[in-house]
Amino acid sequence: xxxxxxxxxxxxxxxxxxxxxxxxxxxxxxxxxxxxxxxxxxxxxxxxxxxxxxxxxxxxxxxxxxxxxxxxxxxxxxxxxxxxxxxxxxxxxxxxxxxxxxxxxxxxxxxxxxxxxxxxxxxxxxxxxxxxxxxxxxxxxxxxxxxxxxxxxxxxxxxxxxxxxxxxxxxxxxxxxxxxxxxxxxxxxxxxxxxxxxxxxxxxxxxxxxxxxxxxxxxxxxxxxxxxxxxxxxxxxxxxxxxxxxxxxxxxxxxxxxxxxxxxxxxxxxxxxxxxxxxxxxxxxxxxxxxxxxxxxxxxxxxxxxxxxxxxxxxxxxxxxxxxxxxxxxxxxxxxxxxxxxxxxxxxxxxxxxxxxxxxxxxxxxxxxxxxxxxxxxxxxxxxxxxxxxxxxxxxxxxxxxxxxxxxxxxxxxxxxxxxxxxxxxxxxxxxxxxxxxxxxxxxxxxxxxxxxxxxxxxxxxx
Numbered sequence: 412x413x414x415x416x417x418x419x420x421x422x423x424x425x426x427x428x429x430x431x432x433x434x435x436x437x438x439x440x441x442x443x444x445x446x447x448x449x450x451x452x453x454x455x456x457x458x459x460x461x462x463x464x465x466x467x468x469x470x471x472x473x474x475x476x477x478x479x480x481x482x483x484x485x486x487x488x489x490x491x492x493x494x495x496x497x498x499x500x501x502x503x504x505x506x507x508x509x510x511x512x513x514x515x516x517x518x519x520x521x522x523x524x525x526x527x528x529x530x531x532x533x534x535x536x537x538x539x540x541x542x543x544x545x546x547x548x549x550x551x552x553x554x555x556x557x558x559x560x561x562x563x564x565x566x567x568x569x570x571x572x573x574x575x576x577x578x579x580x581x582x583x584x585x586x587x588x589x590x591x592x593x594x595x596x597x598x599x600x601x602x603x604x605x606x607x608x609x610x611x612x613x614x615x616x617x618x619x620x621x622x623x624x625x626x627x628x629x630x631x632x633x634x635x636x637x638x639x640x641x642x643x644x645x646x647x648x649x650x651x652x653x654x655x656x657x658x659x660x661x662x663x664x665x666x667x668x669x670x671x672x673x674x675x676x677x678x679x680x681x682x683x684x685x686x687x688x689x690x691x692x693x694x695x696x697x698x699x700x701x702x703x704x705x706x707x708x709x710x711x712x713x714x715x716x717x718x719x720x721x722x723x724x725x726x727x728x729x730x731x732x733x734x735x736x737x738x739x740x741x742x743x744x745x746x747x748x749x750x751x752x753x754x755x756x757x758x759x760x761x762x763x764x765x766x767x768x769x770x771x772x773x774x775x776x777x778x779x780x781x782x783x784x785x786x787x788x789x790x791x792x793x794x795x796x797x798x799x800x801x802x803x804x805x806x807x808x809x810x811x812x813x814x815x816x817x818x819x820x821x822x823x824x825x826x827x828x829x830x831x832x833x834x835x836x837x838x839x840x841x842x843x844x845x846x847x848x849x850x851x852x853x854x855x856x857x858x859x860x861x862x863x864x865x866x867x868x869x870x871x872x873x874x
Contacts, residue, residue, distance in 0.1 A: 426452040427799050429553045431545045431565070433457070433470040435502060435781055436773025436788030437556035438528050442501040443792030444554075445537035449799055453532065456544040456562060470540070471502060471528030473521045474560075475584045477703050477711060479506055479781045480833075482517040485853030487833040490860050491782050491812040492517065495789060497864055498873070501531055502785045511702045512613040514602045520705040548572045552768040552799055554791045558784075559774045561749050573756055583663040583716035583745040586724060588700065588737045590708050593617075598700075598733030603684030614701055615710055617733035618687040618694035619680070627730050628675060631668050634723040637745065663717045663745065679714025698731050709740060717743035750777045753820045754828050760804040761791045761817060767804075770795050777820045779832035786813040793873075805871065809839050810863045 430441045433455030441453040458468035480488035495503045509524040510517060532538055546564040548555070557565055593615060601612035619627065667674050676682070680696040687694045700710035717724060721742045729735055751757075753776045756764060761776065763769040772791035773784040790813065794804035807814030815837035823831075831837070835856055841847070847855055 426450045426539065427552065428452070428795050429454065429545075429549045429551055430792070431549075431553065431555050432557040432561075432773065433532070433540065434556060434558045434773060435471055435473075435784045436558070436791070437554070438471045438532055439500060439502050439785050439788030440554045440556055440770075440772050440792030440795070441532060441538050442535065443499075443789050444796040444799075445535050446499070447793070447796035447800070449537060449796045451538045453538055453540050454543055454545045455540060456542070459542055459544065467522075467525065468542075469522075469525035469529045470532050471505070472525040473519070473781065475716070476518075476701075476713075477511070477521045477524075478513060478516050478518040478701060478713075480517065481515055483515045484857045485850060486515075487812060487835050487853075487856075488780070488782060490853075490857045491786060491816075491833045493857065494811055494813050494860060494864055495782065495786055497861070498789060498868070500785060500789055502528060502788075503782075505531065509705065511705055511707070512609045513701055514606050514613045518701060518703075521703060523705060548769070552795055554770040554772055554788075554795050555775065556772040556788055556791070557775060559749055561775060566749055569751065573751060583718055584741075584743055585712045585715040585717065586728065586739050586743045587703055587709050587711045587741040588734065588739055590710060592734075592736050592738035593700070593710070594733045594735055597689075599688050601685055605684075614699045614713070615733075616685055617698040617700070617731050618682070618685075618689075619696045619698070619732055621695045623730075623732055624676060624680075624696045625672070627727070628668050628672060630727050630730060631665050631719075634665060634727050635720045636665065636718050636723075637720055663719075663743075664715050665717060665719060698734070712743075715743065716745075718745035719743065750775050750830060752825065752828065753777045754823045754825045757821045759806045759814075759818050759821045760794050761787060761821075762794065762798075762804060768795070768798055774830075777828065777830045778816055779830045783813075783816055783833055787817060789813075790817060808863045808867050811860045811867075812838070815839075 427450045428444050430437050430451055430453045433453055437453065441451045445451050455470060482492060483489045484493060492503060505524055505527045506517060506519050509519045509527060511520055533540055544562055544564065547568045555569065598615050598617045601616055602614055664675065664679065667678055676696040680698055682694045682697045685693060685697055699713040701713050703709040703711045719727065724742050725739060729737055751771060757771055757776065758764055761770045761772055770791040772787040776787055778784060778787050790807065797804050807817065809815050809818055812833050816831065816833055819831050819837050835852065838856055841855065
């Protein structure tokens with residue numbers, strides 16, 4: 412019988428596994444276990460308890476960007492996606508089904524993606540979705556995939572259980588604007604170096620000359636920000652040094668701008684591979700907008716995570732040529748992300764070191780990126796089912812991206828542990844010792860990963 416502290420409605424419901432959190436990792440974990448014949452109780456606190464960042468009660472909702480990163484096979488993110496497709500990931504299938512044009516990346520209609528994930532999960536005969544907050548660690552076999560926005564009560568329970576301080580960092584999301592509010596007398600469609608799925612380009616580009624860029628940056632740096640007093644108090648009350656600000660990949664645009672006047676021009680506003688059709692030249696800087704839904708009516712500002720006040724966002728971002736009359740359907744905002752001290756607490760199988768039937772998955776482990784979260788959910792769900800079936804849990808080959816990512820977060824230097832996303836630097840060197848050029852390395856890593864994963868799955872009889 413499942414964990415006792417639940418509503419009367421489910422008090423007699425029989426389950427083998429509890430999954431806490433209906434995000435990317437939790438949904439994938441529940442699906443993988445259910446596919447192995449395990450009865451799963453999937454707990455999701457929304458809509459009864461909101462997070463301040465989610466806008467729906469759907470499972471697998473994407474809070475920040477709608478992009479799952481590069482889908483090119485010679486890129487680290489592309490290798491990871493290929494591995495997950497090879498292992499039968501539900502969420503990768505949902506992403507492929509709801510993809511929108513994004514050049515060499517995989518981006519999705521975030522609403523349709525979450526809706527499709529929810530439908531698959533709720534229809535699975537081995538999964539029961541329970542809309543309740545989990546406030547303590549269940550004693551039954553459990554996967555904790557509560558994500559970066561773990562509720563305060565569960566966060567405290569995890570901290571008490573682990574005997575370790577949580578490590579916090581701030582995460583910021585980018586604004587979304589409507590297509591019909593973009594000024595196409597200035598803005599133009601194109602992909603960098605003319606790469607992309609659509610004939611006229613997968614991105615909308617807002618070009619800036621040097622003077623326009625300077626005005627924008629000056630105003631951005633001087634703009635008013637939302638105060639985060641509650642977060643600051645938490646940081647001052649014992650969070651470990653080195654995790655007091657932001658994960659580098661999620662820095663708000665106004666923080667990046669403070670690093671130097673041209674920091675944005677060499678960062679999220681870099682103009683390489685683009686030509687302004689009005690001048691026939693490369694602009695000094697550019698703001699790219701990426702399609703956010705299949706209807707192509709909404710576009711998000713790529714790399715423009717922010718914590719500016721909403722009124723300031725409207726004022727500052729309308730200084731960007733092409734966005735003079737932009738209508739915002741979502742303003743950027745900042746929230747706290749939470750992750751545990753995985754090198755101390757977890758095995759590469761994602762099991763808790765002192766309790767074999769407790770698993771952690773997703774961003775709470777310190778894995779960064781949507782696809783990495785899905786991957787850890789897949790491994791945790793599969794391993795939880797194997798423990799329940801009295802089988803040995805799996806440690807994926809280090810030559811695979813998901814294997815190396817899980818190895819990193821569980822074996823990194825505890826004194827210098829930082830969140831990590833998929834990258835080729837995590838993979839072991841090639842056995843032949845040959846030096847390869849950059850493009851050759853990516854293709855070689857992909858080939859090795861596919862071969863080793865195929866052999867591994869055949870050896871364990873996984874299908």
